[in-house]
Amino acid sequence: MSRSRALAALVAVSLAAAVPGARAAAETDYTITVDPTARGAAIADTLYGVFFEDINRAADGGLYAELVQNRSFEYDPVDNRSYTGLTSWAPLSGPVEVVDDDQRLNERNRRYLKLGLPAGVVNSGYNSGVNVVEGKRYDFSVWARSEQPATVTASLTDPAGGLLADSLQVQVQGDTWTKYTGSFTARKSTTTGRLAVSGTGTGALRLDMVSLFPHDTYKNRPNGLRADLAEKVAALKPGFVRFPGGCLVNVNSHYGYEAPNWERRRSYQWKDTVGPVEQRATNANFWGYNQSYGLGYYEYFQFAEDIGAMPLPVVPALVTGCGQNRATDDPALLQRHIQDTLDLIEFANGPVTSTWGELRADMGHPEPFKLTHLAVGNEENLPDQYFANFTRFRDAIKARYPQITVLSNSGPDDTGAVFDRLWQLNKQAGVDMVDEHYYNTPDWFLQNNNRYDSYDRNGPKVFLGEYASQGNKLSNALAEAAYMTGLERNADVVKLASYAPLFANQDYVQWQPDMIWLNNHASWGSANYEVQKLFMTNVGDHVVPSTQTSTPSVSAPITGAIGLSTWATSAAYDDVRVTSSTGASLFSDDFSGTDAQWTRAAGRGTWAVSGGRYVQSDAAAQDTLVTAGDVNWHDYDLDVKATKLSGAEGFLVAFGVKDTGNYYWWNLGGWNNTQSAVEKAVGGGKSTLLSHGTQVETGRTYDLRVSVRGRHVELFLDGQKWGEFTDDKVSEPFRQVVTRDTATGELVVKVVNAQASPARVKLDLGNRVSVANTAKVTTIQGGPDDMNTEFFQPVRARETTLRGVKTSFTTTFPAHSVTFIRIKDRRLS
Template sequence: MKYAICQALKKFFASVTAAIVSLTGGGFGGDKTAEPVRPDANTVTAYSKADADYTLGIDVEDEIHDISDLLFGVFFEDINFAADGGLYAEMVVNRSFEFTELAAGDAFHGWSTINGAAAEVKINDTANALNENNTNYLVLNNNSDTPAGIANVGFLDGMSIEENAKYNFSVYAKGLDGYGGKLYVNLCSGGEIVGSGIINSLTAEWQKYSLTLNCTKTDFENATLQVLADKGSVALDMVSLFPEDTFKGRENGMRKDLGEMLEDLEPKFLRFPGGCVIEGYDYETAYNWKDSIATGKNGLPLEFNGGYGDIAARKQGTNLWTNIAATDDPFPCFMTYGLGFYEYFQLAEDIGAIGVPVINCGIYCQMRGRGPVDMESAEFKQYVQDMHDLVEFCRGDENTTWGKVRVSLGHPEPFELKYICIGNEQEGEIYFERYQVFLDSFNKAKAENPELYNGIELIYSAGASDGTHGENYIKSYEYAKKQLGSSDIAADFAGATDQHYYNQPEWFLKNADYYDEKNYKRNVNEMTDTPYGGGLQVFLGEYAAKSNTLKAALAEAAYMTGLERNGDIVRMAAYAPLFGNLTATHWSPDLIWFNNHQVTGSISYYMQKLFSVNAGTTLLSSDLEGAKVEQSPLGGRVGIGTWYTSAEFDNVKVVSNETGRTLGSDKFSLPLNFWWNWENIYDSNDFEIQNGKLVQTNTWMPYTETGMVAYYGCDEWTNYTYTVDATKLDGEEGFIIPFAVKDAQNCYFWNIGGWGNTVSCIQQIENGAKTKLLGTVRDCTIETGKTYEIKVVVSGTTVKCYLDGELYVDWDLASEAQAEAYQVVSTDESGDVIIKLVNVTGTSKVFAVDVTNADIKSTATVHQVTGDSLANDNILGAKEDCIMEEFTVNGLSDEFNYTVPAYSVTCIRLERN
């Protein structure tokens, strides 16, 4: 009977909750809801607080602080074939026959023979190869009287050719055994030749030959490149095909459409080339920037064709994102280094950004690779030297070892270099001590050669998580503080700390104040006072809300208002990853999606664009009232559980705080009653009643993010005190004590002895995403064999947690920052008042805007991204659901009401008279 009553109450309260949400439109409630009568979206009406949902006050004369001039940029990692097969415009896959057994077809991957030709790849033939870095080449034999040869299908979904377009073909070739014939080069659509050229004769030595092919047909599905020879034998290498119309018209250039997508973002920096590719599994798979500009086996620039840096002299690398266990991968991921450090810096210039390079810090991937390099080894010392050589490559003249490579490639002027990232997502003591070696070496070199090093700062890794999740995050600040000692100048240790985190949309909404000074302290001496850290400038090198939907993009935009508001301490920020394709995807979501002939910006792309093209230089004082979400009281079932630990539990009891009545209890003297629920574990047999106690019997890896957990009680329980006795039997950690459980994907739990039996904290599961609540963290260790009395008091929006009578947690849900709307107001050199408004609700909202100390013109420019469903998603090849639109509105003054659409981000640029 109790169970039936509980389920009936559950259905009743669920219907009431749904009705309330539909009326309030608060938060991410679903698709658009029925609205009260409001002006049409993007309508300007007379100023009236009474007719508005929120009031926004702005004081133009109250300038809070400068905003970083590098705030919004892009991060390029060679993932998802973002380089070869993506941005890099080379159309021929495996152009130099250097692919390995990882690839289907091995060194002949991507190629086929035609007209009866015989083709053999010569492997590591150093005596006859093109150069010491490119030791494979193809020998083509034709024993017939008609031309025969090889054909290439291109990357991923194949080559793409267009009618009336021109394509630049090149090849290194030589005739063998007195060959006196020609080479025939064809662009084909199926079996039809749609572009052709002839190389009339070959020498007996390697030589580069070039042609321009004029295409007469468009084909996105069946295009191939053919290279055929007359009777006899020829050797071929570096078979290449580029569209003539590359981004900015550069030789060895980028795909024009993808380059223009980057340029349209107006990014202020380009971080490259990774990411995990920098780390690698080991030396052979780590991105080597010197390989990307052609370095010989002696470690010095390799001269080839009378110069340095030639793409034909660049040693191929194996990309970490390929499947290193494969022997027949149809889409193997190698690095030709055709898009190398020279091209990255050049690309940064072409899109109006500065280059921010990342180099290996002497640690291979800590999650799946070899790990740290011995600091006394030549290998580690070379990584340190690579940092210095990079400075010389960017700033040195033609008389320097590495500067001459840049000059030889066509860039006599220095590249702009302000930052060097030391490592990617490295963390912990093994990183700290290696970073210090890099820093000491850098400072020594700077003191000896200030002209070369002046204005460059190193960027220090905070690891692979934010302050609400990873313990190594705050340890990075503890180390920085220790090293700074009495210095209060953060740049003495690092120009910025590189932070990476990927979280659910709800996390970004709740943490939009992450870098507010109450959390992220500005004073170096206070950098460890909160779990957020402080003191150091922030480079948010990678972040995303784990989806390409409008819901995720809105959450990111809400968070970006916090980034801009805190632009005094947040130096740079970039969404990640940048490029994705649908044929062979390593990671999603991604900012820009492409195939062989199309490109689509995700909704997040247009959010990034809105913020970047409207970046302010100075933060203005602003205050938004009425947007904070009122939190509902905590309520729901309770539970017991563990993580990599077995334990026994007894004396479960839940008592109403209002009446003192026992809502539920279990001393496990009888079989488990129907109020126990096993929905969150693989097998309920993991729990057994033994000797009058409920025992979690194993120490296995948990099946879910919430651990090995059993739930008890009724969803509608509120305002209660939950007590239970718990004893650890074996394993690595302590106890998990759920409360306010709606279901396995939406609940809270007290983690007692988490993180290797070191920490106590409250964690929240919301829509399956787990977050550590920062204000609840403290040290805690659970002893094996000791019985602990655990008490959790839930009252309204607060929870108090006691362990053996000691208060461990006193936390109020109402302290969370989630709101219905978010805003930031800035100005720039134009003098415009730039208002950014984010509405995450399913109804349109009216802002009453009051601008003081400014004479505002009546017309304003508006940029806006909006959609009709949180599930909106821009799909490659289809009409985009959401883009950034630009329009003008009239009727403005220093006071006005403005109605923004549901699910929208709106930027209003108010011009001043």
């Protein structure tokens, strides 16, 4: 039984709205009983942290403060079909050419710009342009060489060419690559600025690494970070920073683990990202754009140190995840990556007399970075191959650095065959810590607060490295807050947790939700950010045991219509039948006529009756759901024949369909045909209820049956039971946890009320404690659909004072709120 339900049988619960004076004073919606004299699980200072991945242009154009896009002319169509060496650049005058020859800057910075003087180019930066603020200083630099003496003029301009600051000039002397620098002080402000660079003289002028930085970077570090973004992260007071990914780590999605030549890019490797920036590689990003590696491992370590957080790097295990199914079969390559990981630890912690410790010192940090934790791999889909590689990494690391905690993982989801197998292997091997990832609906988070209550206290600890509830509304943030009370209650098992992802540039969104949003001139924390900040800055040192009364629920049967769908696949369906549990026919369609019984949404695939089957013929279309039947159907069997015709995945058969955002579907051959699952969609967001490794063959017809009885579902594939589940978890919109802050002598009562009515709560601290009669209260409250934007941020924490605090008192928590009450324990003051 969940701890939060332990008193449910003792206290009557009312769900009526908590309106003062509306009922007898003795009635309460909930009772929270706290034992301040007892001590629960200790909470590590590192419990909550942040996860940084270069997704949504989070690095270049985001946290990394460089204002010039494609500064070294390395963009290439092999990385992105829309790219050229002049992406983000436009000629102003004269002959302009991107060249790759033996006059390049270095082997990793191969391309450069050749100008036939006089000539010039202009760079448009990111988003709408370069952000320029009146009175601020901007630092320019360029590497240049010239056959004849030449003058380089750099200007900050508006899109029409009007000057925003006095231009600066540098004299290029000699045909050897040399770095030239200068600064601007802006006279005007704009978000659509440009950097114009031109040359005068005769002959050929060669330019590379054209750079523009705001002078005021975070902590004024050269090659630094954008101050407003770094400050927002620092304000969270994170216990750790996980970097650089994520799927970014696993493998370059286009080219595999290694590149036979420079044109075919490599997977993310830390050695590509350190040393002087002009000597670092540029690379194709897993998420489809180019990354400069100006923000590299040194900068990650430095940032973690600057904000007082533990660095937690992730290295590739050479087994793919993130919807791919490949593992290296090259033992020499695997051994080289293991050695690279040992070298990484030396770079972080080694003495300045070591090879990699010397490089760290040369970069400006002779002292060690105090690395203690390192993760191997991310969301691998091949558990046995991954774990074999992980074991080799761990053995090598422990042999040389026994003090390092080496983290494994449990795959890409919160349940399923991969998850179960990896947890089995991790337990058998005595792994220190396992990284779990899941992105689920708010309802899932409200239903699974007790997830870690039953975890083995003597097994591997949990690092919840990525989680989010698929939205940036206040309702999403409150569902996560409710779940976080369970993380804290189980702090003896869950040692690290980070919401994901951290950043999204609003003009380059590939994944959402995200914690912090940005453009080229502004940034704002989401509702989720505000909730995370409240928890992260009020953690406490240990849990104080507490119990609460629960929310009663009614278990209704699964009801809804049926549906068919595809995802990046062409498929054909036939002989659809729905039969009630008593044997009565509810629906049938053999597609001998039209598709009049089916409802299609505009733009969702190309559906047509063809050859006596219902065919979705667009192999590129995603989420092509068509529906039929009655939303009130319950207790029925759905039978259908399905055939994959072409494409990347398999087919999807929906049941319990309320509408296009609320349904269940059996996803056979999903995730690039690497696995199959039953997913539940609520409000458009999906969570996985059941998962297997089933793959789908093209051209083969499958007989599928879905049998719905009450809230229990059985699934049959070609007459054999494929799986079953019971969707009977109860959403608990009211959750709490209590911790103690020993430094201040305060009990921190954390209450989440994610329902639409206020909750009157009796808070009972017992008779063995003495408390101050006032307490500081911090509340985040609003409408469930409230979202923070650049121009309006309604979701904010607000502080008030609560009076009349006693060892037993009643107070009301607003609807759609999270509230922290800091109660002074006089015994400890």
